[in-house]
Amino acid sequence: MSKSKEQDTIEVFIDSVSHFYQQMGLAEMEIGVPYLLDSNQPIVSDFTGIIGISGRHRGCVYYTCPKAMLSYILIALGEKDVGPEHLGDLVGEIANTLAGNARKTFGSDFMISVPVVLQGEPDKVSLPKNTRCVVIPTKWKYYQSIIVVALE
């Protein structure tokens, strides 16, 4: 991906995550400075939702988040059960929403898979080789979550 396309892609996902947090009422969310990640060393937090991308773009997008922040979002959504099943379901749904919303810019040829959810398990995250993996850090209160965009 060229650098200008990469910049556009970063902006798409920043818009997507900003809109998501705004809709969830997490108004004080901050976006950090994006950086590149070594594809051999993926970063994960407590829960991770991974979306496979195919079509004109290929690769994956994942969102990883601490348990405490997911619990807060669940409660904000009116959910009383903040057990691992619901936390995993939520992180998958967030990843699905962030990737799905990117189609507004990329079009219907940006094809997304159903989410794969991991609890911890960084060794199970497989990033495409020879691809620049961009990390978009976000911070809400004390909690840091990240979006990783790895597209050819």
Place this chain on the structure above:
Amino acid sequence: MKRLMIVDDSMVIRRRISRAHGLDAYEVVGTAEDGANAIELARETLPDMITIDLTMPNMDGTEAIPVLASICPNARILVVSALSDKATAIGALASGAHGFLCKPFTDEELKSALNELAED
């Protein structure tokens, strides 16, 4: 009271729609996690309104919508999906849906979308 069926592979979203504020005019008659289960449930419950996601395992919403429309020809179908491109929305409407609500949504946006379809 309108009979509402909710179809989404996310348990959190199914429960969120069930509990959304301001939907007192709707009775949730069933929830399903994919298109195949939705078809079975629609035959049993004959809902007046259906909310359905598009990206789901087993049978996705795009495949399920025409079947649901044939089982419940009077039901109003609202697609609730993160797929926010125009072609997807147009395709969903062409396949038999009546409205499209993009995720993430607020309770107020959900209520407005459902009420708009119910009043059509």
